[in-house]
Amino acid sequence: MATLEVKDLHVEITDDEQQKSREILKGVNLTMNTGEIHAIMGPNGTGKSTLSQTIMGQPAYHVTQGDILLNGESIIEMPVDERARKGLFLGMQYPAEIQGVTNAEFLRAAMNARRADDDQISVMAFLKELDKNLALLNMSESMTERYLNEGFSGGEKKRNEILQLLMIKPSFALLDEIDSGLDIDALQVVSKGVNSMRGDNFGSLIITHYQRLLNYIVPDVVHVMMGGKIVKTGGAELAQMLESEGYAGLRDDLDLDVKLVDED
Amino acid sequence: MEAIADYKQLKTSVAAAASEYGEPEWLVERRVAAIDQMATLALPKANRFSIRDWPLTPTDQPLISSSDQSLTADVQMEAEHVQLVQVGSTTVMVNLPTELADQGVILMDLMTAIKKQPELVQQYLMTVIKSDEDRLTSYHEAFLNAGALLYVPKGVTIKQPIEINTVQDSTREQPLVAHVLIIAEDNSHFSVTHHLTTKGDVANVANVLVEIQARADSEVHYSAFDELGANTMAYMNRRATIARNAKVDWAIGMMNDGKTFGDFDSDLVGEGAKSDAKVITVTTKEQNVCINTRVTNRGKKTTGNIVQRGVIMEKSNLIFNGIGHIIHGASGAHAEQENRVLMMSNDAHGDANPILLIDENDVLAGHAASVGQIDEKQMYYLMSRGIDKAQAQRLVIRGFLSTVIGAIPAKPVRDRLTNTIERKLEDGIEL
Ligand SMILES: Nc1ncnc2c1ncn2[C@@H]1O[C@H](COP(=O)(O)OP(=O)(O)OP(=O)(O)O)[C@@H](O)[C@H]1O
Numbered sequence: 001m002a003t004l005e006v007k008d009l010h011v012e013i014t015d016d017e018q019q020k021s022r023e024i025l026k027g028v029n030l031t032m033n034t035g036e037i038h039a040i041m042g043p044n045g046t047g048k049s050t051l052s053q054t055i056m057g058q059p060a061y062h063v064t065q066g067d068i069l070l071n072g073e074s075i076i077e078m079p080v081d082e083r084a085r086k087g088l089f090l091g092m093q094y095p096a097e098i099q100g101v102t103n104a105e106f107l108r109a110a111m112n113a114r115r116a117d118d119d120q121i122s123v124m125a126f127l128k129e130l131d132k133n134l135a136l137l138n139m140s141e142s143m144t145e146r147y148l149n150e151g152f153s154g155g156e157k158k159r160n161e162i163l164q165l166l167m168i169k170p171s172f173a174l175l176d177e178i179d180s181g182l183d184i185d186a187l188q189v190v191s192k193g194v195n196s197m198r199g200d201n202f203g204s205l206i207i208t209h210y211q212r213l214l215n216y217i218v219p220d221v222v223h224v225m226m227g228g229k230i231v232k233t234g235g236a237e238l239a240q241m242l243e244s245e246g247y248a249g250l251r252d253d254l255d256l257d258v259k260l261v262d263e264d
Numbered sequence: 265m266e267a268i269a270d271y272k273q274l275k276t277s278v279a280a281a282a283s284e285y286g287e288p289e290w291l292v293e294r295r296v297a298a299i300d301q302m303a304t305l306a307l308p309k310a311n312r313f314s315i316r317d318w319p320l321t322p323t324d325q326p327l328i329s330s331s332d333q334s335l336t337a338d339v340q341m342e343a344e345h346v347q348l349v350q351v352g353s354t355t356v357m358v359n360l361p362t363e364l365a366d367q368g369v370i371l372m373d374l375m376t377a378i379k380k381q382p383e384l385v386q387q388y389l390m391t392v393i394k395s396d397e398d399r400l401t402s403y404h405e406a407f408l409n410a411g412a413l414l415y416v417p418k419g420v421t422i423k424q425p426i427e428i429n430t431v432q433d434s435t436r437e438q439p440l441v442a443h444v445l446i447i448a449e450d451n452s453h454f455s456v457t458h459h460l461t462t463k464g465d466v467a468n469v470a471n472v473l474v475e476i477q478a479r480a481d482s483e484v485h486y487s488a489f490d491e492l493g494a495n496t497m498a499y500m501n502r503r504a505t506i507a508r509n510a511k512v513d514w515a516i517g518m519m520n521d522g523k524t525f526g527d528f529d530s531d532l533v534g535e536g537a538k539s540d541a542k543v544i545t546v547t548t549k550e551q552n553v554c555i556n557t558r559v560t561n562r563g564k565k566t567t568g569n570i571v572q573r574g575v576i577m578e579k580s581n582l583i584f585n586g587i588g589h590i591i592h593g594a595s596g597a598h599a600e601q602e603n604r605v606l607m608m609s610n611d612a613h614g615d616a617n618p619i620l621l622i623d624e625n626d627v628l629a630g631h632a633a634s635v636g637q638i639d640e641k642q643m644y645y646l647m648s649r650g651i652d653k654a655q656a657q658r659l660v661i662r663g664f665l666s667t668v669i670g671a672i673p674a675k676p677v678r679d680r681l682t683n684t685i686e687r688k689l690e691d692g693i694e695l
């Protein structure tokens with residue numbers, strides 16, 4: 001079993017134009033184990049993507065206080081590639097496009113990156129695994145010969161993130177709005193992909209705005225984030241409650257002093 | 265410019281050497297006339313770059329000498345290839361399948377062609393690039409000592425790529441003055457892959473000219489992999505004259521390790537002529553490189569594209585000039601260009617200069633240029649999948665350069681280009 005712990009995490013971002021720092025995360029606490037699916041919901045601009053990017057190690061986000069531990073070891077000083085090789089994966093809200101590098105070539109490089117030099121995956125084994133996962137995600141083989149994310153539609157990019165997840169098999173997958181921009185069929189396919197990973201050696205932190213995704217990938221734990229903190233944690237029913245009450249209701253119930261984006 | 269003590273004496277010795285090789289009178293005369301031109305012509309000029317101090321016209325070395333054939337040992341030669349292999353002035357292999365020879369295709373080393381196809385050579389040699397353009401073109405005609413003739417008759421289509429391997433013999437002092445003359449008659453279609461390498465570490469000059477006469481409705485795809493050595497100072501001039509509805513595509517991987525000055529030109533003469541020029545380069549160490557890729561739209565409805573991409577490392581300097589010239593009367597012309605330089609070191613210097621000279625109103629012209637660092641978002645994405653920084657950089661850079669790699673039809677050359685790029689990146693990237 002692997003564990004990911006976020007302890008009293010404070011994160012700042014520096015605005016390049018104004019040369020000013022702003023605190024986005026204001027003391028986040030979260031513990032998850034493999035075998036569990038956690039969901040994070042929360043209003044726009046509250047820091048959900050910031051949390052996932054900081055766990056992954058995106059250099060723009062500065063940890064000013066607190067710690068992130070993977071199996072008890074602090075990772076906040078580690079570069080992003082090392083965190084990935086230790087078992088973290090981030091399905092991004094906006095994946096980068098890279099011309100001239102095929103999807104297949106990239107997938108192989110990523111898989112080999114976490115294997116020893118004398119234990120690189122064979123072409124046969126790679127193709128077999130690739131075919132299996134393409135079939136699972138209803139993806140056409142031609143997608144793998146295209147350049148990485150280049151000219152992919154929004155939905156294709158999301159599917160491609162899940163394909164990477166299935167190929168790389170991390171311990172923990174942070175999935176940031178993996179459902180946004182997906183049509184209903186694609187939502188089911190993507191959910192099927194994530195569910196196929198479920199098991200003792202896999203945990204996931206799913207960021208979403210919609211209860212609908214959580215009907216397909218039923219979470220063990222749901223967190224609500226507001227104003228840079230986790231303000232409430234519960235079971236799958238918490239997501240359903242939010243759907244009917246909205247964030248303002250929850251905020252007022254909890255008597256929080258948080259401003260929501262679409263309020264004046 | 266080096267002072268040449270005695271032009272008269274030089275003319276006498278060049279004429280004597282050429283005659284000794286049994287060259288026809290017309291060529292000896294042209295060599296001698298070219299020496300006269302050398303005395304008065306200036307070096308070629310480029311925007312933001314000067315080769316004033318480059319000793320590119322040595323005259324104190326033999327005109328022609330023979331080279332050891334074993335220097336081509338690592339050139340892949342296959343019986344079924346259409347191929348010509350030359351080391352220095354020595355021809356090692358010419359392979360032209362009989363069915364192509366029967367159709368009238370000619371592939372010969374230039375010195376043989378001068379004897380066996382004198383009318384053809386005399387008619388076309390130095391007509392696309394003229395000897396009196398500058399000091400280096402006149403030097404070329406005067407000291408020419410290697411090269412090839414490729415002639416493809418009317419209506420002939422050749423499926424396999426035609427490979428020309430030029431190996432510079434730098435086991436001793438001897439300038440390589442090589443000329444590839446390509447004539448594409450009406451409605452012919454073919455592709456050429458030209459691979460240049462250096463054997464030996466002696467400091468030498470390479471002066472390489474490629475002329476393409478693309479007649480009406482012909483289609484020529486010329487790809488080059490320049491891999492001249494670190495001690496070679498190179499002047500490379502490639503140019504096509506493109507007639508009505510003909511098309512010439514260039515894919516040039518300029519991977520020389522030494523100082524290089526390159527002029528790559530497409531002259532769109534006939535109505536509807538097209539050219540597509542793609543150039544990539546990786547510069548390392550203290551290398552100094554200038555590449556001028558030019559398209560001149562003369563005919564109506566001509567289309568020219570330029571893409572130049574360079575990666576600069578260590579203390580190298582790279583100047584990309586993209587020159588789009590639309591002549592008055594070339595209505596409906598279309599000219600696009602993109603020049604990009606990726607800086608991998610703060611000590612490197614690079615420029616990407618689009619130069620547009622437009623003398624006609626009814627045209628479509630566009631350009632893009634940039635000098636910048638590797639994209640951080642791309643790096644983050646790759647690294648977030650566990651790929652380390654060095655490999656992530658190599659992937660992004662290879663992607664950046666992929667336009668030319670993919671355009672080389674001969675697979676061994678393509679693979680070797682990929683490997684050469686990888687080696688340069690591995691040696692040159694500072695982490
Ligand atoms: N790289 C950045 N540069 C500047 N500001 C940023 C950056 N990343 C996040 N922020 C700011 O931090 C705050 C939190 O953003 P974040 O993307 O984490 O929100 P989120 O909860 O994911 O919102 P959404 O639901 O809209 O995706 C926002 O005000 C945002 O503008």
Ligand SMILES: [Mg+2]
Nearest residue numbers: 048049050093
């Ligand atoms: Mg977000």
